[in-house]
Amino acid sequence: MRIGLGYDAHRFGAALENHTIRIGGVDIPFEQEVIAHSDGDVVVHALCDALLGAASLGDIGQHFSNKDEAWRDADSLEMLSVCIDKITAAGFEFGNADVTLIAQRPKISRFVETMRKTMAASIGCRVVDISVKATTTEGMGFEGRGEGLAAQAVVLLR
Numbered sequence: 001m002r003i004g005l006g007y008d009a010h011r012f013g014a015a016l017e018n019h020t021i022r023i024g025g026v027d028i029p030f031e032q033e034v035i036a037h038s039d040g041d042v043v044v045h046a047l048c049d050a051l052l053g054a055a056s057l058g059d060i061g062q063h064f065s066n067k068d069e070a071w072r073d074a075d076s077l078e079m080l081s082v083c084i085d086k087i088t089a090a091g092f093e094f095g096n097a098d099v100t101l102i103a104q105r106p107k108i109s110r111f112v113e114t115m116r117k118t119m120a121a122s123i124g125c126r127v128v129d130i131s132v133k134a135t136t137t138e139g140m141g142f143e144g145r146g147e148g149l150a151a152q153a154v155v156l157l158r
């Protein structure tokens with residue numbers, strides 16, 4: 001059994017009308033952009049780092065450089081399936097994952113089941129093997145001030 005930990009954070013940018021941001025592979029209505037080279041999906045990025053970490057394969061920045069044009073505005077779900085391919089090639093099998101989004105806003109509870117189904121499809125695992133939770137920080141810190149959002153993930157590989 002191998003355990004891995006992931007963390008990611010992105011800053012909110014300009015206010016935009018009729019805008020959505022990507023969290024856990026799902027487009028969620030939110031009136032500010034997320035600044036990132038890729039789609040800025042903190043939940044999927046934290047999950048990718050946890051997968052790579054569990055296999056001692058480095059981190060997301062090493063595998064998907066933000067200087068690489070190939071990953072500009074990339075769908076992070078594609079990075080997730082590449083990470084699964086990498087851990088599989090290294091001889092590991094996905095066990096389960098648990099992710100926490102840390103954000104004052106947007107509230108994600110009504111999207112959580114879709115996030116789990118979407119990420120499970122990308123991983124090729126059962127929905128029960130991927131958990132998504134969320135918390136505010138009750139107004140404290142950068143997430144609390146609404147400067148950005150963050151996610152933590154833990155993964156078990158066999």
Ligand code: CDP
Nearest residue numbers: 103104105106107108109134135136137138
């Ligand atoms: O302290 P606790 O995490 O229970 O309370 P909270 O931070 O006020 O969050 C209350 C509930 O809102 C959490 O249990 C989450 O399910 C939900 N939540 C959410 O859907 N989206 C967020 N960005 C933050 C919290």
Ligand code: ZN
Nearest residue numbers: 008040042045
């Ligand atoms: Zn990221």
